[in-house]
Amino acid sequence: MTIKKITVMTATAVAGMMFMGSAQAGATFDAVKKKGFVQCGVTTGLPGFSAPDEKGNWTGIDVDTCRAVAAAMFGDATKVNFKPLNAKERFTALQSGEIDILSRNTTWTYTRDTSLGLNFAGVNYYDGQGFMVSKKLGVKSALELSGAAICIQAGTTTELNLADYFRANKMEYTAITYDTSEETIKGFEAGRCDVLTSDQSQLYGLRTKLPDPASAVVLPEVISKEPLGPVVRQGDDEWFNLVKWSLFAQLNAEELGVTSKNVDQMLKSADPSIKRLVGGEAGFGKFLGLDDKWAYYIVKQVGNYGEMFERNVGQGSPLQISRGLNALWNKGGIQYAPPVR
């Protein structure tokens, strides 16, 4: 299934690159407007970030990031088409124009930003790589892991961080590299490896898939910086701005105390910053080529950043992840958005 898919997808993407006409700036914005929905690349199923629920609806932070863009553009957060991709397919799918946004817990790195013809539009989750081990091994720190077999997903920054960490600490390891994160947790469950490594948020998500989640522990060490965020094609600034500011609007809404519940009252607010955000100030939407109430639609239909976080990965979810680095800058975290003015 996935295997065939990768080959087919990569091959079609490469073929696509061959026959495609030239790209133009602003092309994505117009094309999305015309086709009436946003094509959004997500994971094949990662709880909290992008996974279909029991009814088949996609949920998660990465999903909501795409929904916010659809809400801003069409005033309707449901106008999104989700395309599940594995780690290896994702960049090719975006480069070849198969998707409009890649929102698939993708780490922002120098090489990806500069050499792939892509732009990172912001950070919707600050993550870091961690380790999960079986409780019965009695390991307390990652520094005790020398000689361990480690399950890992192919084609991720995780693979590189792991190698760097073990080399820096002069430890040995065996990497068992699987294609998808579901396979890594299966390998871990089967005892093929002692350790599962991934971004910490994913470890908590994957742990819920174990028959007995309490049998595994996440070690305290965080060995890398993993700023995750939505990605768009380079050279398409109109679209880049829209994706970037959809995320910023959610952060600003949280900072200003605007939520999906009170946003209708906030329309009448006297506070000028709130007025500018929710569309009380005429003419602010046209800079993005949108309705003045673009941010109102985002907050009304998707919620502000805090609501999105708690619903998907925080207290309202089985993952129970605390805000940590992802709290707003004035609440002890590092989430910070430029002002809407």
Next chain:
Amino acid sequence: MSDTSKDSEQPAKPSRLRDPAFRALIFQILATAAVVAFFIYIVRNTLHNMELRGISTGFDFLDRASGFAILQSLVPYSEASSYGRTFIVGLLNTILVSALGIFFATLIGFLVGVLRLSKNWLVNKLAMIYIELFRNIPLLLQILFWYFAIAFNLPSPRQSLSMGDAFFLNNRGMYLPAPQFGEGFWMTGLAIVAAIVGAILLVRWSRQRFEATGQTFPTLYVSLGLLIGLPLIVFLASGAPLHWELPELKGFNFKGGLTVIPELFALTLALSIYTAAFIAETVRSGIQAVSHGQTEAASALGLSHARTLRLVVIPQAMRVIIPPLTSQYLNLTKNSSLAVAIGYPDLVAVFSGTTLNQTGQAVEIIAITMAVYLSLSLGISLFMNWYNAKMALRER
């Protein structure tokens, strides 16, 4: 329609456009030019599009350090090795699993194919069940089945199944003693080579003698004795310079010795069993294609049953078997790319998987990978064509 009779009456030379050979040449040139132009267009358009999108191109990435680990490598490899090296590692792993798969598939396939013709009802039906079962289940499912059947059901390293404290089996793989060659082992190596050359010469000599005089010679036993005896004598005479490094449980897992990872084991098993089912049918049809009259004629001449099989039936059956067998070998090699499903580090998993994703050079890497499979397949085809020509009916 050219009217040649009319043309020949006139002294003027017919137009060259009427000449079928010339026209054929023109069309071939046109077709070649069209294909070349098409490829030039594709390559240029690709390069242009990639440049426009700010995607870096070229093969410089092959020299950059890879920075990731690979589970199994036949050549020295570390995280500091280059992306080019990951290509070599992946390629060798693909060749390893394909070679093992071809070997075992041929072995099982010939066995089952012969059993399928057995007059014993039970043996015959068992072979039939084997064939129908394994060739009708998708290969990917079989790979996953064998992999998880092994990984889920073997004990953890600390409860390994062991044999004489030298062989261990657990869910991390099979651990075997590794040979450590001491000083003077080269003499034994030399003896092995000498024995092989000797055996080949012996076979030639006995065949010549047979053709000249009709006398037979027990070639098989003598050459077996030569192949085993000579190296053994030299080995013992040079003071048995060979030690075995035993695997030992240290920390999380066994250290030392040789390791066969479960991914390799499961993949080889699945590929061999699956392809063997097809080979068995090929072998059965090949043997059945030899007419019964041949066997009867052979026994009329007084040849024993074994000889009839070796000298009459098999050489003729091989002519029918080899061409489809070649296709099966090609299929197996290409099917080995399903390795990615269980994390066996073959070319597709390592090079057009991790390396592609870390560098983002999709077009270059996919092109290289395609070229590799093409070369591997053409290589196998060439070899099998040579073998086929050797086995072909020589008309005298």
